[in-house]
Amino acid sequence: MKLYTYFRSSAAYRVRIALNLKGLDYEAVPVHLLRNGGEQLAEAYRAVNPSALLPALDDDGALLSQSLAIIEYLDETRPLAPLLPADALGRARVRALAQTVACDIHPLANLRVLKYLKGPLGLSEEVKLQWVVHWVGEGMAMLEAHLARDPHTGRFCHGDTPGLADCCLVPQVFNAQRFDIDMAAYPTVMRIHANCAALPAFVQAHPAQQPDAE
Amino acid sequence: MKLYTYFRSSAAYRVRIALNLKGLDYEAVPVHLLRNGGEQLAEAYRAVNPSALLPALDDDGALLSQSLAIIEYLDETRPLAPLLPADALGRARVRALAQTVACDIHPLANLRVLKYLKGPLGLSEEVKLQWVVHWVGEGMAMLEAHLARDPHTGRFCHGDTPGLADCCLVPQVFNAQRFDIDMAAYPTVMRIHANCAALPAFVQAHPAQQPDAE
Numbered sequence: 447m448k449l450y451t452y453f454r455s456s457a458a459y460r461v462r463i464a465l466n467l468k469g470l471d472y473e474a475v476p477v478h479l480l481r482n483g484g485e486q487l488a489e490a491y492r493a494v495n496p497s498a499l500l501p502a503l504d505d506d507g508a509l510l511s512q513s514l515a516i517i518e519y520l521d522e523t524r525p526l527a528p529l530l531p532a533d534a535l536g537r538a539r540v541r542a543l544a545q546t547v548a549c550d551i552h553p554l555a556n557l558r559v560l561k562y563l564k565g566p567l568g569l570s571e572e573v574k575l576q577w578v579v580h581w582v583g584e585g586m587a588m589l590e591a592h593l594a595r596d597p598h599t600g601r602f603c604h605g606d607t608p609g610l611a612d613c614c615l616v617p618q619v620f621n622a623q624r625f626d627i628d629m630a631a632y633p634t635v636m637r638i639h640a641n642c643a644a645l646p647a648f649v650q651a652h653p654a655q656q657p658d659a660e
Numbered sequence: 661m662k663l664y665t666y667f668r669s670s671a672a673y674r675v676r677i678a679l680n681l682k683g684l685d686y687e688a689v690p691v692h693l694l695r696n697g698g699e700q701l702a703e704a705y706r707a708v709n710p711s712a713l714l715p716a717l718d719d720d721g722a723l724l725s726q727s728l729a730i731i732e733y734l735d736e737t738r739p740l741a742p743l744l745p746a747d748a749l750g751r752a753r754v755r756a757l758a759q760t761v762a763c764d765i766h767p768l769a770n771l772r773v774l775k776y777l778k779g780p781l782g783l784s785e786e787v788k789l790q791w792v793v794h795w796v797g798e799g800m801a802m803l804e805a806h807l808a809r810d811p812h813t814g815r816f817c818h819g820d821t822p823g824l825a826d827c828c829l830v831p832q833v834f835n836a837q838r839f840d841i842d843m844a845a846y847p848t849v850m851r852i853h854a855n856c857a858a859l860p861a862f863v864q865a866h867p868a869q870q871p872d873a874e
Contacts, residue, residue: 496805497760508749511806512763515755522748534736535722541729546711548759549726553767562794567787580776591710592725 447472448504450494452479452486453656456552457513458501459617462656464517466647467608468527476658479557514541514548517610529609540604543592543611547618551585555621578625586622589615590632599634601641608642616642620653661686662718664708666693666700667870670766671727672715673831676870678731680861681822682741690872693771713772728755728762731824743823754818757806757825761832765799769835792839800836800846803829807848815855822856830856834867 449465449472451458465472477500478485485491486498495502495511503510503519510516521529530537553559555578563569563577593599603611619639622629629636642648653659663679663686665672679686691714692699699705700712709716709725717724717733724730735743744751767773769792777783777791807813817825833853836843843850856862867873 492805496809497764497802499764499802510749510752510756512756512759514763515752515759518755519748519752522751534733535724537736538724538729538733541732542724542726545726545729545762548763549728549767550711550713553763554773559768562791566794567783567791569781573781577776577781580780588711588713591706595710 448475450475450477450500450502452477452500453653453659455500456617456621459651460513460613461501461516462651463613463648464520464529466651468520468524470524474657514544517613531604539598540609540611543603544614546589547614551582551618554581579627582622582627586632586635590635593634602638612642616648662689664689664691664714664716666691666714667867667873669714670831670835673865674727674827675715675730676865677827677862678734678743680865682734682738684738688871728758731827745818753812754823754825757817758828760802761828765796765832768795793841796836796841800849804846804849816852826856830862
């Protein structure tokens with residue numbers, strides 16, 4: 447398997463965690479989001495993923511995109527160390543938590559959006575940071591509210607085994623911390639983050655541990 | 661089953677289509693996104709969905725949120741008229757198409773974001789529309805590129821049966837048309853949209869057909 451990745455891409459980071467949790471070997475193919483005007487925009491990468499976004503997975507010639515779809519595919523084709531619960535309601539809960547990150551937080555604070563705020567909209571660095579703090583804060587508050595009220599929350603997002611939702615939570619916290627966002631208001635999120643951060647699968651997926659880290 | 665919905669909510673529209681495709685009866689509970697300062701923000705609705713976003717599903721007391729998670733749950737618990745393919749690669753493809761809408765297009769053009777552009781950022785109506793045209797255009801180009809290049813695309817997003825990806829495509833086209841976005845550059849998207857629009861399940865889920873339509 448080949449994973450098209452960038453060390454700081456939050457979505458690629460999710461898939462790296464999932465691959466590690468399942469103990470799957472893969473070759474990392476770095477795609478630099480800033481160099482050469484953005485290597486993800488080049489024809490070579492568009493042939494892999496026409497969305498020109500990371501990550502993409504090449505599984506023996508089959509090309510997959512979208513981090514959550516990739517993780518579900520890995521879970522279905524390599525069922526050892528499942529990343530989703532066995533019951534339909536549990537799966538719905540874990541998917542909803544993952545989608546809270548992937549649909550309600552990350553799309554508003556990723557590189558292409560922040561570049562648009564400063565470029566075409568001509569907003570200042572200060573207003574850009576205000577934007578990030580606002581949307582990441584809103585999203586983290588949602589995640590905290592879901593996790594704090596539900597007895598299914600355990601050491602991890604769902605029970606005591608890390609899964610799909612944790613694969614999303616940890617990179618989003620990393621991203622928030624890069625922007626110096628105060629995480630004190632999200633104690634359940636941060637408790638789960640600390641439990642994840644202690645596991646080798648999460649440590650080895652961390653941006654700083656990647657071959658393309660700067 | 662009770663679906664918390666708003667006639668023009670793109671994410672609620674997805675679930676209405678899925679419920680109709682499966683022939684499932686449900687009670688629509690309207691939550692008005694603009695009235696009373698946004699009914700989704702009230703405590704009564706936050707008890708249903710702490711994210712204060714639509715839709716939510718109440719299945720005999722079990723509360724579910726996030727449209728894609730809800731649709732997968734419906735598909736798992738009511739397997740008749742499946743909305744996902746039987747093979748893992750097909751499922752990954754359909755989920756990736758759905759997530760292209762749900763993660764890469766819709767989050768940037770939904771109500772809360774457009775309100776923030778005009779409110780806190782103080783941008784003009786014109787710049788707001790420029791923002792919508794840019795991001796919806798980028799996203800539709802991604803969707804078109806994925807659909808046009810892949811032999812799995814049929815009368816619908818995946819083969820000749822409507823499914824999860826079509827549940828996402830149609831509301832996003834509706835949303836784009838509300839903003840007068842020129843769709844001529846996305847012929848595959850529009851061909852599939854036309855095939856969907858001919859089916860009763862899609863007709864009956866249309867915003868104009870909802871009890872809370874204005």
